[in-house]
Amino acid sequence: MLLYPTLLTAAFAATGMAAAAPAHTTGNKGTASLVQVRNPNFEFRHGPLALAKAYQKFGAPIPEDLRAAVARFRRNQKRQTGTVETDAEKHDVEYLTPISIGTPPQDLIVDFDTGSSDLWVFSTEMAAKDIKGQAVYDPNNSSTSEKLQGSTWQITYGDGSSSSGDVYLDTVTIGNLTVPNQAVEAAKKVSDEFTDDPNNDGLLGLGFSSINTVQPTPQNTFFDNVKKNLDTPLFTTDLKHGAPGSYNFGYIDPAAYIGNISWTPVDNSQGFWGFTSPGYAVGTETLRNHSISGIADTGTTLLLLPKSIVKAYYSEVQGAQYDSSQGGYVFPCSPTPPDFVFGVNNGIVTVPGDMVLYAPIDSANQNCFGGIQSDTGIGFSIFGDVALKTSFVVFDAGGLQLGWAAK
Numbered sequence: 001m002l003l004y005p006t007l008l009t010a011a012f013a014a015t016g017m018a019a020a021a022p023a024h025t026t027g028n029k030g031t032a033s034l035v036q037v038r039n040p041n042f043e044f045r046h047g048p049l050a051l052a053k054a055y056q057k058f059g060a061p062i063p064e065d066l067r068a069a070v071a072r073f074r075r076n077q078k079r080q081t082g083t084v085e086t087d088a089e090k091h092d093v094e095y096l097t098p099i100s101i102g103t104p105p106q107d108l109i110v111d112f113d114t115g116s117s118d119l120w121v122f123s124t125e126m127a128a129k130d131i132k133g134q135a136v137y138d139p140n141n142s143s144t145s146e147k148l149q150g151s152t153w154q155i156t157y158g159d160g161s162s163s164s165g166d167v168y169l170d171t172v173t174i175g176n177l178t179v180p181n182q183a184v185e186a187a188k189k190v191s192d193e194f195t196d197d198p199n200n201d202g203l204l205g206l207g208f209s210s211i212n213t214v215q216p217t218p219q220n221t222f223f224d225n226v227k228k229n230l231d232t233p234l235f236t237t238d239l240k241h242g243a244p245g246s247y248n249f250g251y252i253d254p255a256a257y258i259g260n261i262s263w264t265p266v267d268n269s270q271g272f273w274g275f276t277s278p279g280y281a282v283g284t285e286t287l288r289n290h291s292i293s294g295i296a297d298t299g300t301t302l303l304l305l306p307k308s309i310v311k312a313y314y315s316e317v318q319g320a321q322y323d324s325s326q327g328g329y330v331f332p333c334s335p336t337p338p339d340f341v342f343g344v345n346n347g348i349v350t351v352p353g354d355m356v357l358y359a360p361i362d363s364a365n366q367n368c369f370g371g372i373q374s375d376t377g378i379g380f381s382i383f384g385d386v387a388l389k390t391s392f393v394v395f396d397a398g399g400l401q402l403g404w405a406a407k
């Protein structure tokens with residue numbers, strides 16, 4: 001979310017409704033007869049599976065109890081994990097991550113957004129005037145694309161930006177993880193904020209599929225589709241200040257953080273990674289008890305908090321004031337402002353003062369726009385990139401919990 005200084009408008013991410021369409025399979029096409037050679041690496045591990053394959057190869061119906069045995073085996077088969085690097089744009093305004101769609105693979109770079117649940121991309125179905133440098137998805141150039149007839153999508157983001165279009169099922173690969181028949185939402189229209197963002201070819205939602213906007217049947221996110229193949233149904237974020245970070249799927253990298261992970265339960269009732277922080281502190285003072293309910297949101301740039309907390313923070317920053325022309329608090333770029341600390345269960349997360357120094361608002365670099373701003377009008381706080389990039393964060397769908405650790 002490019003909640004850039006002057007765009008601190010209160011609007012809402014789209015909300016969608018219930019269940020998603022099953023990812024569907026396609027049968028084997030054509031036939032081939034191959035001279036068999038013994039596979040030296042083949043290790044016979046599962047009788048029922050081998051038996052089932054024999055039945056299948058000769059077209060014999062598989063007895064129900066054998067099918068059940070095979071299903072049990074497949075469920076317990078070793079799972080996968082994956083990692084992909086994400087790159088910070090100027091001022092860490094958004095983090096862009098490569099994905100591949102279709103056959104042969106079409107490479108795009110998109111914004112992984114834990115605050116929404118649509119995977120949508122610039123496409124050949126858009127008017128040329130709305131494309132300015134972005135890579136586009138061409139479903140007609142993919143042998144595995146299949147139009148989801150009659151389906152459409154439309155989404156509006158917190159900063160007022162929006163996009164809409166139709167839907168294809170196609171193969172999507174992130175790192176070494178592949179989902180066949182992922183719903184890929186092809187844009188037909190995008191708002192100017194996207195057109196004027198040349199490096200961003202779309203968004204990949206990592207929120208809960210309950211707010212996917214595809215109609216008439218909402219679709220699953222990539223993570224929802226891939227998680228059954230993961231060692232464990234979680235992903236982690238390791239966003240960095242002005243440097244490449246990473247998203248990992250299916251595992252917690254012990255080398256990626258220091259100290260303990262503080263766990264807190266997730267409220268996904270609004271489709272977000274929601275949690276409640278027990279309090280906050282400015283600088284080195286002790287934590288003040290103050291419940292802060294918000295979402296962990298990689299798609300929002302700043303840390304948006306209740307007005308009272310924002311005022312308490314900036315009251316301790318020399319020369320800080322609310323500048324209506326900038327749409328937020330600004331303050332002299334030096335000295336470095338105090339740290340901001342928020343609680344996570346019985347742990348704490350420290351946002352260093354130099355991260356609160358979000359960006360200079362003038363070329364003379366005298367005054368800076370604050371990375372902490374008010375959440376007025378949103379209805380919840382948003383722990384965006386300013387909060388996330390100081391931590392290693394575990395988005396655990398299995399335990400429905402968030403884990404925050406220092407790094």
Ligand SMILES: C[C@@H](SC(=N)N)c1ccc(Cl)cc1
Nearest residue numbers: 001002113157161193194299
């Ligand atoms: C590409 C930007 S559109 C804009 N430049 N305002 C964007 C919008 C919404 C999200 Cl969640 C993430 C990024």
Ligand SMILES: C[C@@H](SC(=N)N)c1ccc(Cl)cc1
Nearest residue numbers: 010011012013115116158299
């Ligand atoms: C949930 C995010 S939008 C997103 N990350 N897709 C949001 C909602 C409302 C406002 Cl005002 C600002 C940001």
